[in-house]
């Protein structure tokens with residue numbers, strides 16, 4: 001697939017590369033300030049958070065550690081059923097650590113709600129969340145999120161780590177898909 005094929009699959013660009021990167025500068029500055037002089041462990045949620053983790057982490061002046069988890073909604077069909085399985089667990093012991101979960105998107109909130117309480121049970125000093133995108137009107141549960149890049153409308157988006165059938169994660173911007181991609 002070359003780039004022109006991808007362009008034909010997209011409906012519109014919701015957030016440009018520049019908008020995303022500018023917002024990350026602001027979030028990184030805030031995180032540096034909030035955790036000044038403190039230990040910080042970034043936990044990225046595979047696979048969607050790869051882009052935001054890489055871009056956010058390299059903007060921090062803080063000395064951080066980075067670890068990764070892979071989780072999946074249990075069962076087939078609808079995702080984010082709220083029943084989550086750990087596919088890859090952390091390598092780190094969280095006891096006494098300041099943990100910042102890094103995510104690409106909070107949609108229903110079920111994944112992060114589960115993950116936050118799972119990590120909290122491991123004896124950390126603190127657990128907070130940073131997400132690039134959030135869909136406030138799609139929330140099925142309230143999740144306390146400390147750092148949000150952008151609140152967006154309830155529509156399916158791709159790019160900057162977000163996929164549709166595993167594609168489009170590598171786009172440097174966030175876009176909506178053309179109806180023909182869904183088979184429409």
Ligand SMILES: O=P(O)(O)OC[C@H]1O[C@H](OP(=O)(O)OP(=O)(O)O)[C@H](O)[C@@H]1O
Nearest residue numbers: 046047048080105106107108109110111
């Ligand atoms: O708020 P929710 O409704 O729970 O949805 C958000 C989660 O869904 C996506 O991950 P997905 O499980 O699709 O895996 P991926 O990161 O590998 O794409 C996204 O990256 C979040 O982790």
Ligand code: HPA
Nearest residue numbers: 107155156157158162163
């Ligand atoms: O809008 C979305 N796009 C891609 N993956 C997602 N996972 C939850 N919401 C989304």
Ligand SMILES: [Mg+2]
Nearest residue numbers: 045046047048
């Ligand atoms: Mg994910």
